[in-house]
Amino acid sequence: MYDAAQSERTVTQDVKIAARDVQVYYGDNHAIKDVDVDIEDKTVTAFIGPSGCGKSTFLRCLNRMNDTIDICRVTGQIQLDGEDIYDKRVDPVQLRAKVGMVFQKPNPFPKSIYDNVAYGPKIHGMARNKAELDDIVERALRRGALWDEAKDRLNEPGTGLSGGQQQRLCIARAVATEPEVLLMDEPCSALDPIATAQVEELIDELRRDYSVVIVTHSMQQAARVSQRTAFFHLGNLVEFGETGKIFTNPEDPRTESYITGRIG
């Protein structure tokens, strides 16, 4: 009796990232409080919440991007496939190859389209020769849904592409290192509706191979692309559950107020 959309909502339920009792402090400011969450594999998880609620901060904990901020302190445990990513033996550079990231504003390197994508595989020594590197670049650009538009201009600068193409280039660059998790911090907020739709379609395709975590201010986008939604408010994870449930019948009044556009 279920429609096709129902099957799209099904997820693997294999936990990719398990966070327990996570606290983040910026100096004296307690930015993330007691967050427990299981990010499932091959699932799009959306983080929503008002500005300053901690959703981006928490996202940046997942590949230790907060390490670069001196006053930032993270406690608790975050496991990727059962291994603590804050363990001293973990190399953050290797971690970020596994947990890729795409940012709000497309930020291609001031290099050719080819070099943008080839950069990661080169520094991680993923290709033994030019032919292998060519293969990796083509595969990544195809996954980024940019191959058809870019294949005849691989040597032109990445910055010459349109905004939507640049963002897909950044996604191709992120997937070139064969990550397992893709973090996206408002990847569409600088894009027009057409480019947004293309990136959203791409996110849905990427879900077959990766676990995707997306921070978005657009509730409609969270509803469209994700299977799981987490609502953050004042540094707390208020509610986490199936996206359809969150948007039709949320449990917490704070979630309800936020998604229906009410003053909390």
Add this chain to the structure above:
Amino acid sequence: MHELSEHISSAFDRDLEEIQAQIMKMGGLVEASIMQAAKSLEARDEEQAEVVRKGDEAIDALEELINDEAARVIALRAPTAIDLRVILAVLKISANLERIGDYSKNMAKRTSVLVQLPAVGGTASALRRMAREVELMLKDALDAYIQRDTALAMDVIERDNDVDNMYNTLFREFLTFMLEDPRNITACMHLHFIAKNIERMGDHVTAIAEQVVFLTTGEMPDEARSKADRTSRDASLAPDMDAHGD
């Protein structure tokens, strides 16, 4: 249920209030139409029956207006959570009200025929009492809707049993009248359809009350209520030919 504050967009609040006001207006017209149809049947008043028939147009127009408004809110506001449930409930409630209005109109049509025939016992008064019961249920269902009162809605759902029982009783009475004198058959057939239609009105009121439960809790109530209408299952009463399946 917790009290929700107003939307940041006050135009959204105005749109929702407007639709709710239309539902209440429609509910008021349907309540009046049920009572007027039942009274005209009892009083054998053809003129009043005609007023009921004409009045159904206004009810239909309101349903169309509510559908248009609800579609507009969905398109422009992309409602979620409680707002989405309000819109879904409004669409279903207006459809149910429209059907109840149609049954009133049908009662009025049959009244125009029945006034040409001899009266059959006191059944018209019994039908009016039954209609009165349904009208009270509708009033409470609409009150429950406006006040988001789950308990009152559940009470309405429960009371539909009484209406079903009244229908069962009337069904047997009509059978007796027809067996006693075949000249009663034409009138009794019309009266039976009226009774069945009032019973169906009760089901639509129940559906409205169920929407109230959905609206407040996010879930439909359990189908725990026992079916009191056995006429469709008891071969000694009637063959199992009930098209409505209820």
